[in-house]
Amino acid sequence: MAEIAVASERQTAIRLLACIQAAGDRSNAGRWGDDVVCVLHSQSRLQALDFWMRNPDYLANELITEFEISGERDLLTIAQSIFDDREPELRRFPMVRYLFGAFEPLDNALAILRAADLVRVKRDGVPGGKIREHIYLLTIAGEDALERIAAAAPELGWYRERAHIVARVAGAQGGKALKDRQYLQAEYAGTQLSHVIEPVTSQVLARLTGVLGGLGK
């Protein structure tokens, strides 16, 4: 590729908003405020979810893995559609590998969400000391905004749909556990620190074909 595709801050903001909305915990959310709809714990979890948002080939691989565990056929259908829609070519936004996994500063994009009070960020920990974790709170306005964005353009609606798939794959696992899963991908783990994570499209496609072929028999 001639140049690495970089998402704009606003696209990133929508992606993060969708992730928080899809993966946030709705129980006891009211504890954080009357207008808080759900809560997402930790930046590393958000980063891990975002990694799958930005790397459709890795996500497809996880879907196949999930299928092999659960046997849910629609997981394969989703994986298949990812390739049919040429997502690895059109929707991949490469990420740099950082010390604990895929990482990209999210502050600018979160600022866009925060300024309009769509999302609130709480920092858990001793005041003045080390921040233990970030906690992302989705407001009613935030959920409403996502609804409106999805309605405004089908391309943007894709983010909300995709975030639900990612959340399904991630389950209730925390950031650390998710990164460990992502490490399992040989290509990912094989990428050196501070290098762009390489695509695994052809391998995953071959895996999918193999699995589908096995089902056909």
Next chain:
Amino acid sequence: MSGGWLETVAEKVGMRPVEAELALRKRGIVADRPLRPARTLTIRRIAFKGVKRGIVTGPIDFDWSELTAGVWAVTSQRNLRGKSTVLEILLWALRGTPKGLQDDVRRWLSWVCVEFDVDDEHYLVEFAVEERIPRGTLARRRSSGEIDELDRFISEDGFEAAMAQFMMNTLDLDPITAMQGQEDERQVVEHGWAALSGGIYFGGDHKQLLGDVQMAGLPARMLQMYIGMPWATTVMQAGTAKRELEQESERASKSAAASAKDAEAARVRIERELQAAKKLLDSFAQETGTAVELERLAGEVARLSPIAFDLARRLDRAEAEATELERLANADERAVRNLRENIVATQFFNGLQPVCCPRCETRVSSERLKRESADLSCSICAEEIPIDELEGASDMLDAIEQRFTAARAAADRARATAKALKEKSKASSNEFENARQELAKAATSATFKERRKAELDVARLEGALKERHVPAAPAVASPDLALVRAAHAEADRAYRAGRGDILDRLNREILTLGQRLGVQMLEEVKLNSNATLLLTKGGEPTTFSKVTAGERLRLRIATATALIRVGHERGLGRHPGLLIVDSPASEEVSPDDLTAVLSELQAISRETEGLQIIIGSANASAITDQLGEQWCRAATGDDYLW
């Protein structure tokens, strides 16, 4: 008037005389030398020193000098007292190699000197003997007494070579050549001085008339040589060369005949094999595996190969092109989508009212919000809000969308082209592969191999047969053969013309001398050309080999002396006039007979100029009585001569 020998010979074979002379000389054939009287060899001194060892001891110092022509004798009362040794030492000095010298005596010797004259020239052979080996010189003594060294030697072989060279030259002798050996394997041998010197020595058991080398033809040749029969030497030389060349020629023609026979056998065999190979080849006639079919398949492979290769290359290019165009189309598609998402997102986010500062969480005041809508200054950071941020965005979107549509269409077309090419390339490469396999199959099929082998066999055998049809080269006789034959014929003619009555004259002389030397009842002598002597004794025909040893000795001396005398008479011949006679007493019937023989020999020697006879005999008193002490060296009683 006819030409000379060389001219005639050259003309017969169409050569120039000079060429013919050179060619003949290379074969060892030369014209007869001009007639001239024989040289005369006279012993002047026999001397030797040494030390006796063994049963008898003491110094040896023998010196017998002042010898001249005439009859001389070494004699002892008893046998084995050294008379033969004196003669043997003399022969050693003259021949350069001893004849019958006892080995122990040779060890005793330390110095030998023999002086002799050839006509008016004085020569001396002087050598030291160390452990039997002679080391010394051959020299000429001028009348003034000064010495000219002629040759020197430090070994037995060197001594023999030196004396042979000297004697053959000085006495005008030619080596006698002859063919010797088994039929077809005869080789030219040359008899030189060692054999020819047999003509001056009369010892042993007198088996042959002349000399003592037991070889058929040699005595006859020696006789011809010593009597100086004109052209005899040339006839002999040419005869030997002719036999040698004829043998060569015969061998060559035999071998040519043998190879012609072999070639014919091979031809018949090849013809038979060729028929078989042709028959085999015919049996393949209808098979497909012919060379022509193979050629067609090879041609097909050659035709298809570049097509398949070209298509594969074009496919590679088309696929690369399609991939690149798809990449560009994807980039454009991404750009379209990003732009569209950004437009919507920007419109959406711009439409939201700011609530708080994302940095400090401070709520945005109503004054700031008012100012923003009035002054277009950001309610959070107070920066100027660009109102035209989205202006032209839809134009740009249109442009990128068009670009994307075009790129996608191009990519699709390229992919379609690549796909079509792929089909064609695959078909072409299949076709090529099939042709290749067919060719490989045809080339390796058993039938083809066998047929190919049969074809090759036929071609090979036809070639071999063609080669065999070239007739075998006939044996080429040496070009010298005709020349040598002509030389032999002409020399033989001259020999027959020149010999005249020489043989008759010799016969008469031998008869007279034989009668004088006391051969009983000798009535007729007939010398054959092969040097056998037919005799008539007491009315009965007999031969040399059938008479007694004493008579044989007398006849030998008579023959040699006759050669000398007839030679003198006619001014030719080569016998040097020296006779060395070693005769044990047994051959002398009685002292009276001996006295008679000696007396007659003295008379003959007086009649024959330059004749020198040196006799070794055991009958001391009879000899000294007859010859006189001054002509003898005698040992009396048990004494030794030296």
